[in-house]
Amino acid sequence: MLKKLSVAVAAALLASCAVPTSQDKTAGSAEDQYQTSASDAPIQDKAATAQQVANALLRHNSPLEPDAELAQYDNLWQRIADQMTLTVPDNDDIESQKQFFIRNQKLLKTASDNAEPFLYHIVTELERRKMPLELALLPIVESTYNPKAGSFSGVLGIWQFTQGTGRNFGLKQNAWYDGRRDVIESSRAAMDYLQYLYSNVDQDWLSAVAAFNAGEGRVFKAIERNRSKGKPTDFWSLNLPKQNTSYIPKLLALAELLKHPEKYAIPMPMLANQPQTKVIQINRGLDLVKAADLLNLRVAELRRLNPGFKTTTVPSASYPLVVPFRSADDIDQQIAALPKVKVAPVASTGRYQVKSGDSLSKIAAAHKTSVKALQRANNLNSSQLKIGQLLTIPGLEQPDEPVVTARTAKKSNTLASEGQTYTVKSGDSLWEIGKKLNVSTEQLSNWNKLGTTAQLKPGQKLTYYSESKPQTTAAAKSMTYKVRPGDSLASIAQRFKVKVADIVKWNNIKTNMYLQPGQELTLYLTS
Missing domain, CATH: 3.10.350.10 (LysM domain)
Structure with a gap:
């Protein structure tokens, strides 16, 4: 039987950890109610306790002041390397993984580039919680720090959360937003989850990481088996699947390479040891196009900082918004002053478990919604379903019609300068x-x-190529168009009397890119 997290353990956990963020989570909201699937069964008995621990961590601790010594580092990766504490044993699997990363150094460069806007925040939170700094390398193993990384099993984000575990640790998931792809929010949840696991695996960080990857039930049972036989219960003594026995060596191999780059003739990645972004809280409908204009950013860059948002228009709700650190101190007030955006509500009607004979069209008809709305709400790229699969059911939509917002913008058909x-x-x-x-x-x-x-x-x-200043004489109405089956850039341009080059520029896409049904394009139409 899985052991329960005791009050004593919870108290010890709270006493030893510092707060990750200033955002408080409230368990049990209507939006976060769901039915636990079979794949999430190991955590089912503990879900409430896990959320209580996460909430308590956020409520009862206060942030630490920045350490003056840590601020002296020029390179953020060096700051991580000098604080790593996990023992790296002599191990053939670890050595094999080191050789893999040495041969594939582009992976490390990719991960460093992906992590740049967010890594300072993650490192600071690990330090505040007094957690091993090696955990900052875990998203390299999971996703190379790519927030859009996913798999056929339904895991998403840099930490590769399942829907169920994400919801257990306060990650909102709806038709507009998926907290698993929100780097700041998912990092908060991942640290909560890892602390929770650590308290249940005899305070062994390697076993906690293994449980994070393979599921707590499998690791908890392996520990109980060893304990019942009088065997050691540390990670290296457990009988776990090959997946885990390669996952931990990957993490430790990365740690060893980062600690001793000169020994392995591998250059340490370079990132400035200073914040690149900051988080503000929004509690209203928001047009990301207008917000990007206010921040003097391209929409694509703002969306890169906020990969949790699925669309450029966000309904009235409470969400974190990541902005460049250089943004004005009162940027939250400036954004609050933007015209409010009215978005057709998509009210969730709960969760549905797929049965034999079900199809998306059948489920959509039964719940008075559309196939495309189901696909968008559940991040489905096809119509294939599995028996037992859980679906979020959104409210009624008309996804085949262009969504036009009553906002005006200056036409952005700027002329490129010489190269x-x-x-x-x-x-x-x-x-x-x-x-x-x-x-x-x-x-x-x-x-x-x-x-x-x-x-x-x-x-x-x-x-x-830099752009000339936008033409300010021709006002244009901005709209969001959802791509339909059979659409192409040329056919869309012809329908709305705009240029293919402009669509490419407005949406920062490639001309040879295949459009996907349901994909959203921003268009500017002359009034």
């Missing part, structure tokens, strides 16, 4: 260069025929 050249400096990344030049990473990649993970070399020449 200019940027010379790469030591330590530069596409993300950093894009910020300097006020262009997106994707644009830099396209203009120079590079992958977004391309290795840059000092002295390398990059071509970029």
Whole structure:
């Protein structure tokens, strides 16, 4: 039987940990009620307790003041390396994983670039909670810090949360937003979950990480089996599947390489030891297009910082919004002053478990919604269902019609200037260069025929194009168009009398990209 988290353990956990964020979570809201699936069964008996622990952690602790010594580091990765404490034993599996990462150093560069806007926040929270800094490497193993990473099993985000576990630890999931892809929120939830697991696996961080990856039930049972036989219960003594016996070596291999880069002739990634972003709370409907304009950002960049949002219009609710650290101190007040956005409500009618003979069209008809609304609410890329699968049922929508918002914007059909050249400096990344030049990473990649993970070399020449100031004489009405089956950029441009090049520019997409039914495009139509 799975052991329950005792009051004593919970108290000890609270006494030893500091708060991750200032956001308080309230368990048991109507939005977060759900039916636990078979795949989430190991946590079912503990769900309420786990949420109570997470809530208590947030309520009863206060943030620590920044450590002056930690602020002296130039490189954030070095700050992590110098504080790592987990023992790395001599182990063939660990050695094998080290050799893998040495051969595939581009993975580390990709992960560092993906992590740049968020890593300072994650490191600071781990330090506040007095958790091992090796855990900052866990998203490299899980997803290379890609918030859009997912799998056929339904896990999402840099921490690869399932729907059920995400909801247990306060991650909202609805038709507009998925907290599993929100890097800040999912990191808070991941740390809560890891602390919860740590308190239930004899305070062994490696066993806690193994349970995070494979499910707590499997690890708890392995510990109980060893205990009943009088065997040690540390991670290395447990009988676990091969998946776990390679997962932990990956983490420890990364830790060893980061600790001793000179020993393995592998360059340490470089990230400035300073915050890149900050989080503000919004409690209203929000148009991300207008918010991006206010922040002097491209919409694509704001969405990169806020991957939890599924659309550019967010209904009236409470959500965290990640903005560049350089944003004005009163940016939350400026955003609050933007015109309110009215979004057709999508009221959740609960959860539905798929039965034999079900199809999306049958389920949609029974719940008075649409197939596309079901797909969007559940992140489904196809119509295939599995018996026992849980679906979130959204309210009635008309997804085939363009969603036009009553907002006006200055037409953004700007004219590109002549190409200019940027010379790469030591330590530069596409993300950093894009910020300097006020262009997106994707644009830099396209203009120079590079992958977004391309290795840059000092002295390398990059071509970029700046835009002339927007034409202010022609007012345009902005609208969001949902792509239908059979649509192409050309057919959409012809229908709305705009240019393909403008659609590409407004939405920061590639001309050879296949459009997906349900995909949303922002268009600007001359009044």
